[in-house]
Amino acid sequence: MAEEKVEGNVIAQLVTSDGESTGPQLDLPPDLTHEQLEALLNELLTNEEKVPYAFFVNDLELTGATELSSLIQDVSVESVLKIVYHPQALFRVRPVARCSSTMKGHTEAVLSVQFSPDGRHLASGSGDTTVRLWNLNTEGPDKTCQGHKNHVLVVSFSPDGKQLVSGSMDKDVRLWCPKTGKARGLLKGHREWITSLAWEPAHLAYPSRRVASASRDTTIKVWDTATNKCEFTLSGHAKAVSCVKWSGEGLIFSSSRDTMIHVWETGEGKLIRTLKGHGHWVNTMALSTEHALRTGPYDHNSREPPEDPEEAKQIARARYDELRGGRPERMVSGSDDFTMFLWEPNEDKKHLARMTGHVQLINQVQFSPNGQWIVSASFDKSVKLWDGATGKFITSFFGHIAPVYQVAWSADSRLILSGSKDSTLKIWEVRTRKLKMDLPGHEDEVYSVDWSPNGWRVCSGSKDRCLKIWRN
Amino acid sequence: MPQGDYVELHQKRYGKRLDHEERKRKKDAREVKKKSTMAQKLIGLKGKMYAKQRYKEKVEMKRTIQQHSERNNKHKVDDNVAEGAMPAYLLDREQVARAKVLSNTIKQKRKEKAGKWEVPIPKVRPVAEDEMFKVLRSGKRKHKSWKRVITKATFVGENFTRKPPKYERFIRPTGMRMNKAHVTHPELKCTFQLQIIGIKKNPNGQMYTQLGVMTKGTIIEVNVSELGLVTPGGKVVWGKYAQVTNNPENDGCINAVLLV
Structure with missing residues (x-):
């Protein structure tokens, strides 16, 4: 024709x-x-x-x-x-192209890595029971935080960048100082291992005080890090809680293996609504404003926020409002039933869209930093791109030869990073919808990836006990 | 009414001797020595019985002491951290046979060049030529004897074309040709039936390697694409070496161990 x-x-x-x-x-x-x-x-x-x-x-x-x-x-x-x-973002993140260093130190698989909101610190949790802090200037080991008695499953920086919290298989949550690596506190109370951690957003509380921890013992506990006490326990799930998120509206979302997502109020910990729809374990959730919630008052230049907490709070609030853009916050959830749901959990318990296409369970979903796209990582070896507003399918990225475990976005929402069981990382470009870069190097499964909020570095943690830093 | 209670009766009526406690303490203290002299003195069946009784008492005593000190004992902390840490998203999941990346491609290539392999069966029984081959007599009067029939299992490539039978020196019987092997992954501890790609080395000689003879200890190349192994570059590995661990000619199948 x-x-x-x-x-x-x-x-x-x-x-x-x-x-x-x-x-x-x-x-x-x-x-x-x-x-x-x-x-x-x-x-x-x-x-x-x-x-x-x-x-x-x-x-x-x-x-x-x-x-x-x-x-x-x-x-x-x-x-x-x-x-x-x-x-589009005014700045551009250059795609990472090479491995600038391989950081050894852990004596067991690296289970989680995370950059601090200003992109200056890097923390990793490992199966050798330690949390390690890494020096990003020399790209070498900095501090080792010992204390946990079992595998450290999750690490999370507070949005103000002044606290680090880690959850472990030994049922404890521990607080650390990211600068000195000293232990700040021990939060005891869970009866099973910790699966997920979420900090209270910076525009609601600055400096960060409260953190929510989800555990396999079906509860979520909200802790006050100033007093190291449990404020309240959210119980209502019937099975292990897989993921917890603290929304910008001051609600807590928790997804569980009992196929439900609960929405909690954070004043007293009351259950507000239950989102039903999934037919199997819910594995993961992501918020459209997550980038602003994670980085708080830090922008892509990783400038120090003002000393005055009120001012910093204002900046964080402005960043959050800009990203939300008049629409209510959206949340996407991925499940073992191979589907994803797009919700507006602050408003309604009905879903906006049901996203089908994957043929294996969905392990992770991520909203792009500007909220325009959703990317999903699945065990069917593909990464799929969806529209962040409507949930419409856009494209699939094929290339991995084993289940994709984790995905991360560059801060300018132009590139996607995926880490897989096949020991490689891959960078995909949203505009061309093609593979931009293949990053082999790890000797075993890549368990965790993160792109620093200022876009300079990518870090990956693997089963081969190494962390790798990738740069352009 | 028992008749032997007169001591108790006397004590009830008149009370104990004033030095009763003292005497009892001394007697108890001497009891140990007395028992040990008994243990040394008694011989024969009595000695045996006495030893057995004492053994029982001692065990009982030790047990009681242990029970009492249970609370004060210093317990070892549960620091036995399990091997094989996994991230939270993989916990509680049924794991399929895991993909292990090849240790180091360069090392492997170097080894290959040198022809040296760290193999599960380092020494093989040498197979003599008359065991390996059967002489096939040919010619009209069957007086020529330059043809040989191989008596071991062989691998014949897919695109193999026979030479004209008149000139064929080595005959590989079709009944002994094999193209599948049962390969065990030593780390996964599971066995897969895999296609044979080729014979890498028969330790009995270069000639047997070329002929594709598979005896115990032979290194074969198998197709492992089903196992999902990957190289450090993220490519699927499809050919890997394995060593034959049984005597295929006796068993009718090939069992092998993957070399990792």
Whole structure:
């Protein structure tokens, strides 16, 4: 079939991702390119700094190489063409390309790695019962935190970057100082191992005080780290809790293996609503605002936030509000029943969308830092990309030859990192929907990956007892 | 009414002797010595019985002491951390046979060059030529004897074409040809039936390697793509070496151990 060439001009309307129209209807030439449209929009919005935008016509992206006419399917002079635009990050994260160092030290598999919100510290929890802090300037070992009596399963930095919490197989949660590596406290109370940790967002409490821990003993406990006491226990699940998230609205979401997701209020720990839908274990959850919640007052430049806690809180609040953008927070959950659900758990217990496509269980889901995309890692060896607002399927990334365990986003939402059982990491580019970089090097399964919030480094922890730092 | 209670009766009526406690203490203290002299003095059956009784008493005593000191004992902390740590998302999951990456490709290649392998069966019984081959007499009068029939299991490649039978010196009987092996992964401790790709080395000689003869100790190459092993580069490994551990000609099958 011959391509139908559009003759004459097109009447178009620029629309934000929320569906609001911007400016008047425009009479655009069909050979309009991406740069011209970007310049036009910047002019319309009277942006002082030029902001990069991505444009979509009927969910097809207008990229640098194509012209507007190639995206138009049904030519009608009378209908108005809707061009949806998404603002993109002003900065660019360069894709990591090489392994800059292999950090040895752990004597057992590395189970979790995490960068601090300012990207200056790195912590790892291992099967050798220690938490280690690494020096990112020399890329060598810095501090070893001993105390746990069994495998350290999760580590988590507080959004203000001043505390580190670790959960272990020995049923304890421990607090550490990320600067000195000294033990700050021991939170005892769970009767089974800890599966997940979540800090109270920085725009609700600064400096961070409260942390929620989910355990296999079906409860979630909320701890006050100033007094090292358990504030309250959230019990209601029938099976092990797999994941806990603290939303920006001050609610706690918990997913469990009893197929339910509970929403809790954090004043007294009352159950607000239960989200039902999954048919098997719920493994993972992600929030659309998670990037802002994780990094708190730190932006991509990892500048120190102001000393005054009120001011820092304001910054964190502004970052959170900007990312939320007028819409309620969305949450996506991935399950053993091979599906994902998109919810607005602050508002409603009905789901927005059910996302099917994977043919094996979903191990991790992640919202992109700007909330535009969702990426899911599955045991069916694929990574899939979904629309963050509607939950529509976008594309699949094939390339791994074993189950994909973890995924991470670059801070500019342009690149995806995936770590797999096949011992490699892979970098995928969202725009081209192709493999950008293959990063072999580990000698065994990659258990944990993280991209630093300032975008400079990627860290991966593996079963071969090494951490690897990857840089561009 | 028992008749022997007169001591108790007397004590009841008149009380104990004033030095009773003292005497009792001394007697008890002497008791041990007395018992040990008894143990040394008694011989024969009596000695045996006495020893047995004393043994029982001692065991009982030790047990009681242990029970009493249970609370004060210093218990060893449960520091036996289990091997094979796994992240939280993999716990409680049924794990399929795990993919173990090849230790080091370069090392392996070097070994291959040198032809040296650390193998489970380092020494093999040398197989003499007359055991390996049966002479096939040919010619009209059966007086020529330059043809040989191999009496061991062989592997014949898929694209093998026979030479004209008239000139075929070595005959590999079809009944003894094998193309599958039962290969055990030493770490996973499970066995898979895998396709044989080729013969790497028969320790009995280069000629047997070329002929594809499989005896005990032969190193064969098998197709392991089903096992899901990966190289450090993240590629699927499909050929790996294994050593034959049985006598295929006797058993009718090939058992082998994967070399990792």
